[in-house]
Amino acid sequence: MDAHLIEQWNATVGPDDTVYCIGDFCYMPGDTAIALAQMNGKKILICGNHDPMFKLMQGTQQQKEDAHGLALQCGFDDLHWQHTMRIEGIGQVKLSHFPYLPPKDAPEDQQRYLELRPKPTGENLLLHGHVHSYWQCQQDAGKPLMINVGIDVWGLRPVSEVALVSLFQKAGQP
Known part of the structure; x- marks a missing residue:
């Protein structure tokens, strides 16, 4: 499976591209290093709950530096x-x-990590992962549009900026 994911990545990402990995990239640091060495582009991690540095990122300043x-x-x-x-x-x-925080009537499995959810601060769009294949695009009342960029809903490939702009505009956003 890793070989297929790396192949999909490299078919989408060029050597000079920048990719924001929206968390849950890999559990084990050693496995992560092996995979990343084979993948094109500059890779920036937005930490998720299944990444090895997740707990450190919630700690002291020193722990955050250790995570980095x-x-x-x-x-x-x-x-x-x-x-x-x-x-x-x-x-x-x-x-x-x-x-973002889910509606109060959302299923129980969507109610985890509530204290870690971002709050809207004037952005037009939230790019996120975490929900796997629950949705690709969603907008809850009073909140900006959310696009799930997890590979589960994008054919096991990273999502291009062009695709994000297109989806944003199709959703009727300004």
Whole structure:
């Protein structure tokens, strides 16, 4: 399976591309390093609950620095808990492994890690993972659009910026 995922990645990502990995990349640091060494592009990890540095990222400043060092040792180019950026055709975008807080009537399995969920802060879009194949695109009342960029809903490939802009615009966003 790893070989297929790496093949899909390299068919999508060029050597000079930058990819934001939205968490749950790999449980084991050694396995992560082996996989990343075979994958094209600059790879920036947005930490998820199944990444080896997850618990460290919730700790002291020293633990967060240790997590960053572990991410670099594994082959990532950078590590963030959340990140914001501008994408032409969308505007301000927030990246987080976790989606926004779910509605109160959401299934129980979507109610985990509530304290780690991002809060809307003026962005037009949230790119996230965590929910596997529950949805590709969702918007809850009063919140920006969320696009799940997990490979589960994208044919086991990273999602291009062009595809994200297209989906954002098809969803009727400004």
